[in-house]
Amino acid sequence: SRSINLAVIPGDGIGQEVVAEGLKVLSAVLPGDVKLETEEYDFGAKRYHATGETLTEADLEQLRRHDAILLGALGDPSVPSGVLERGFLLKLRFAFDHHVNLRPSKLLPGVSTPLAGQPEIDFIVVREGTEGPYTGNGGTIRQGTEHEIATEVSVNTAYGVERVVRDAFARAQARPRKKLTLVHKNNVLTFAGHLWSNTFNKVAAEFPEVTTDYLHVDAATIFLVTQPERFDVIVTDNLFGDIITDLAAAISGGIGVAASGNINPSRAFPSMFEPVHGSAPDIAGQGKADPTATVLSVALLLRHLGYDAEADRIDAAVAADLTERAGKPARSTSEIGDALAARVAG
């Protein structure tokens, strides 16, 4: 019989609330013969204040035993900026080699967007997740003096770039439009830029059906707001991916509906799924958070584990729910979760 052994990390702020709804929908969508086991972990601000720890080697050993990880959000004003980001979120991505950071953007009919004219938006961003300026390489000398120098080193390897570029080509190949856009800044960051462009062109030869395109990251932000329909699949570096996926979320229904997967396609380690939004401490505990991004992250999780039909059911339920929202009074976090659970079960 089939089973899913899930690590659940609610985290801080609204993370707690949205994860509860994600699990509600997950339970509702799974067929009776699939056994769902969940284990909750208390990572985040509270644990950091209590123990000074963010993510230990022992924690990683425990997390490894799961099939996948569902995360709400980490972060609290009481924790200095960078501690939980570097000490947990990025540490986990690096430890489990989550090199495919997958972020779909789809604007559904009736969903509000800051863009005029309700453009067609349906693309995915494949963001590299383990290299670039995120490696923590760099340092500071003469800190706090007028002679301070601080550096950040973007590290890019042929191995790391090629595997994510190949993953993106395969995803483009599997979509109807079969178009892949490389986003970088190869006219300025020429060392990394050449590696990315050369790798992209090399792998392109293996995917003759995929149409390719290149945009500098600055130009990409322009096209995201003026011609978002030109994008099908985007592959890009860790930092550029961070920036353009927030913009992509903003134009395609907002951060409340943006899902993401931190994927290790080899399955050597469990992949991690989380909403793109943060812990939003200002609205935490009030039932105001939209759990939709978490529910869509559950769909990505199911697809990763091979439950495509169930993932499709969640996507369809969310699409129907979003389309029907317009003009109606706002619902609470759990009301939205209930509505989605009812739809996927029905």
Add this chain to the structure above:
Amino acid sequence: SRSINLAVIPGDGIGQEVVAEGLKVLSAVLPGDVKLETEEYDFGAKRYHATGETLTEADLEQLRRHDAILLGALGDPSVPSGVLERGFLLKLRFAFDHHVNLRPSKLLPGVSTPLAGQPEIDFIVVREGTEGPYTGNGGTIRQGTEHEIATEVSVNTAYGVERVVRDAFARAQARPRKKLTLVHKNNVLTFAGHLWSNTFNKVAAEFPEVTTDYLHVDAATIFLVTQPERFDVIVTDNLFGDIITDLAAAISGGIGVAASGNINPSRAFPSMFEPVHGSAPDIAGQGKADPTATVLSVALLLRHLGYDAEADRIDAAVAADLTERAGKPARSTSEIGDALAARVAG
């Protein structure tokens, strides 16, 4: 008697056409007692192909003698990516220590924007121009092999960060809303992030009237499309500034009206003014390019040289022209230039 000794670099593609209109408007706006001398330089693709040179030490010696530089655009598909960018544009910014890269964004009534609801947009970005990931530090080993590693090093100094942060505070202080937002990614790029944040907080103490704010660069892209009215002055790093100013241009009338100044406030070297757009080889020579961004760059140039009344006249002429465009048939490059010249002279 007063005089302006201007270096003119039309460059490639539409650069030639838009600079001609910029000079037309400049001549029209200057009072009779100001002597305008211009010297044209042939930098760009043609010269690169003819001589292999982009910008020599002798060129820099010549350029130094001018009061300011007006540039159209550089770049052509026949030149490998990065050659003119690193070999001319960035070389000039670094050689003349153009550390204040100034980019205003103002959406005028009636001007089209991809954003719904015609939001209020009126902010300036002060982008650092001589540090960050733009320094060319980094390198490649084992190039072309499966073991290639390419690095890019972002270099940030207390000296470099503090001077641009102070410049931005002074600009914020001089504006009615007096609000300054630091944009960085200090939760991930912690070495550079701490230097930027600490410097920002230190200098803030000298400007008690200025309201301060901080946004991660990814969140800033969201607010630029959902709440652009929240911005007054933004100060940021070279690369983040590159990215968000293209987005800022896109939302506030498009790249056709986005001006920029590469400024050395000490006046030890001439400052350089240019439209944010590129050389657009696809429409070059057809009279289709909008010279407005170049004309607005001329206004920034005049303001830098102390001709505030003349700069105001150009800004007003552009505002009037843009507001009257809506619904009218498109005009040619020189027709727009003629209209603006007539307005500033009248």
